[in-house]
Amino acid sequence: MERTWNNKGWLFVIPVLVLVLFSAAIPLMTVVNYSVQDTFGNNQFFWAGSAWFEDLLASERFHEALWRQFLFSGIILAIEVPLGIAVALAMPRKGWGVPVCLVLMALPLLIPWNVVGTIWQIFGRVDIGLLGHTLFNLGVDYNYVSDPLDAWITVVVMDVWHWTSLVVLLCYAGLVSIPEAYYQAARIDGASRWAVFRYIQLPKMHRVLLIAILLRFMDSFMIYTEPFVVTGGGPGNSTTFLSIDLVKMAIGQFDLGNAAAMSLVYFLIILLLSWVFYTVMTNVGRETGSGTGSGGGR
Amino acid sequence: MARITLEGLAHSYLPSPAGPQDYALKQLDHVWEDGGAYALLGPSGCGKTTLLNIISGLVRPTRGEIRFDGQDVTDLPPEQRNIAQVFQFPVVYDTMTVYDNLAFPLRNRGIEAKAVDARVREIAGMLDLSDSLKRKASNLTADAKQKISLGRGLVRSDVAAILFDEPLTVIDPHLKWMLRSQLKHLHRRFDFTMVYVTHDQTEALTFADKVVVMYEGEVVQVGRPDELFERPAHTFVGYFIGSPGMNILPAEVSGDRATVEGHELALGAAYGRLPQGGKIEIGIRPEFLRLVRAGAGESRGLPASIRKVEDVGRYRIARAMVGGQELAVVAPEDGEIPADGAEIVFDPQRINVYADGHRVQEGG
Incomplete structure (x- = not known):
């Protein structure tokens, strides 16, 4: 068999390759360089081997930040996914309410991260913020500046406010694609509200929900701007998530070797978890369907 | 098994219909005899599906009354009506196996597992689904899915009537007549009332004992196939049935x-x-x-x-x-x-x- 080679194809691919090279590959190599060397400025480098990585993996500070990060992402997913599904189920399917709801849902997604942080930073202040001051007047001892728990609640609620819409919109898209006949058949079959959700709506939302969970996980695992604006990682280190810690280390303390090692480990964790998530989620619901060979007949 | 009586039925999808032009279904009185095989024939948009959905309870009529064996069911929801319905596009529960699909209506009604099992196997045998009971419903062909839809209706022993809403639309032509003759066979065996909506005259005339022809929201003729052919009660029936028409x-x-x-x-x-x-x-x-x-x-x-x-x-x-x-x-x-x-x-x-x-x- 003869194949025609057309080298013009490369012309179309090269710009992308160059872009990826400069935006991802070269910066990543710099990080790799820093992670295995030590420098005291003046462009002088000394080989450090795996010392930075060993330091990092043994450091309590990294363990704590990592643990905080998992806790945060876990809480975020546990709240935003069920809440998003619930809101999507409650949204109207037709009529004037649809555009209204869609716009309302899209609004938080349009606000830049640091603005969201600023909004909540002011909103929660005990002296002038609507939320903080109201709570104070109601006698609730709320202060995100000094109380770690209050700081966590503020950061979590802020993220829920900012990002639940994304889950809602994706789920809603899955829901409206279900033909009316499914609901009618379910009514005739005497299915309960729960059964309709479990056997019709959830299976149809399955794919978009997978995307939503993946996006929310990756995003929340990399969160930086909003908690940085609101709490700056405090009080103490209680809201210092991985990326905040990383920036502190790299820019605050100028521990470039440590920070570079941490960046790589951080990157690998996200890559690994996303891959595991994706494989597990796409295989859910397929495992029992693989008996294709056994049925015979049609 | 039931005799279904429609009395003074009319339906409009508008909240406050003004004149006859606002009605999807105009004044209608009709009796579906117990055990009859009826075809509801008419062009698209003539109100066939509306009528079907009113019988099954998915739509509440604007006016009039529906009675099953004399009992007024106008206000009853579909699940309390002993009605099964097969839709144009096969509705199966994708994540369930064929077995669970068939068992679903029975389990929802709280029937004990042993009775469910016996009934599901019996119906699966009749529909040639026994071999695929353990398979996932989502991996099957359109005709097998449509059989599952039908099966979910048949498993309920209390079913009074089975309604078909153009069930063979998505089925390959060479499987259509097979399914249709299987339907006729099942009908003879169980003797339930069957209402079959279609816009295909061949399907209607070969399937039904009696054909109900609808046109613009009205029933224009009810009759045996030969009556429709020889004595069309309306010029539309003459034109719609026969090739070429009257x-x-x-x-x-x-x-x-x-x-x-x-x-x-x-x-x-x-x-x-x-x-x-x-x-x-x-x-x-x-x-x-x-x-x-x-x-x-x-x-x-x-x-x-x-x-x-x-x-x-x-x-x-x-x-x-x-x-x-x-x-x-x-x-x-x-x-x-x-x-x-x-x-x-x-x-x-x-x-x-x-x-x-x-x-x-x-x-x-």
Whole structure:
């Protein structure tokens, strides 16, 4: 068999390759360089081997930040996914309410991260913020500046406010694609509200929900701007998530070797978890369907 | 098993319907006899599906009453009506196996596992689904899925009627007749009332004992297939059933004579008083017309010119013009079709007279 080679194809691919090279590959190599060397400025480098990585993996500070990060992402997913599904189920399917709801849902997604942080930073202040001051007047001892728990609640609620819409919109898209006949058949079959959700709506939302969970996980695992604006990682280190810690280390303390090692480990964790998530989620619901060979007949 | 009575039924999708044009379903009284196989035939948008959904309880009628064996069920939701419905596109629960799909309506009604199992296996056997009980429903072909939909209706022993909403639309042609004969077989065996919505006349005529023809939200005729063919109660039925449909010609009728395009025709019977001011037409099927050469002894024919002839295999269809009217004539494969100087001979017994679209009784 003869194949025609057309080298013009490369012309179309090269710009992308160059872009990826400069935006991802070269910066990543710099990080790799820093992670295995030590420098005291003046462009002088000394080989450090795996010392930075060993330091990092043994450091309590990294363990704590990592643990905080998992806790945060876990809480975020546990709240935003069920809440998003619930809101999507409650949204109207037709009529004037649809555009209204869609716009309302899209609004938080349009606000830049640091603005969201600023909004909540002011909103929660005990002296002038609507939320903080109201709570104070109601006698609730709320202060995100000094109380770690209050700081966590503020950061979590802020993220829920900012990002639940994304889950809602994706789920809603899955829901409206279900033909009316499914609901009618379910009514005739005497299915309960729960059964309709479990056997019709959830299976149809399955794919978009997978995307939503993946996006929310990756995003929340990399969160930086909003908690940085609101709490700056405090009080103490209680809201210092991985990326905040990383920036502190790299820019605050100028521990470039440590920070570079941490960046790589951080990157690998996200890559690994996303891959595991994706494989597990796409295989859910397929495992029992693989008996294709056994049925015979049609 | 039940006898379903519809009384004074009408439905509009608008909140406050003003006139008859706002009704998707106009005034309707009808009785579906227990154990009957009915086809509901009509063009798209004539209200067939609306009527079906009213019977199953998915739609509540604007006016009127539905009774199952005399009991008023107008306000009952579908799950309390003992109705099964098969939809145009197969509805299966994708994540469940075929077995669980079939068991679903029974489990929802709290029937114990042993009874469920027996019933599911019995129904699966009848529908040739026994081999795929353990498979996921989502991996099956369209016809197997449609069988599952049907099976979910059949498993319930209390089902009074099964409603079909164009169930064979997405099925391959060569499987259609198989499923259809399987349906007829099941119907004979279980004796439930069956209502089958379709816009395909062949499907309706081969499936049903009685065909209900709907047109623009009204039932225009209920009858056996042969009645629909020979005595269409409405010009629409004449036109919709048969291929090609009935020829409809404007005419003047007095006594047992009709005048068409200035020519006089004999009718099979005398018609007394016809409604005043209405549009009077005569209708005759292409099968009951004959083409002869002019002056070949038989007069009483209408002079016609042949526009074109279509050969459809076992017979030919001649498109003829009588004055300004076009007529279709079914001519035998080997007979002669005179190119010009032809006459069309009507069979007087087969002529129906219509006033404003509705058939006029002889004599009356």
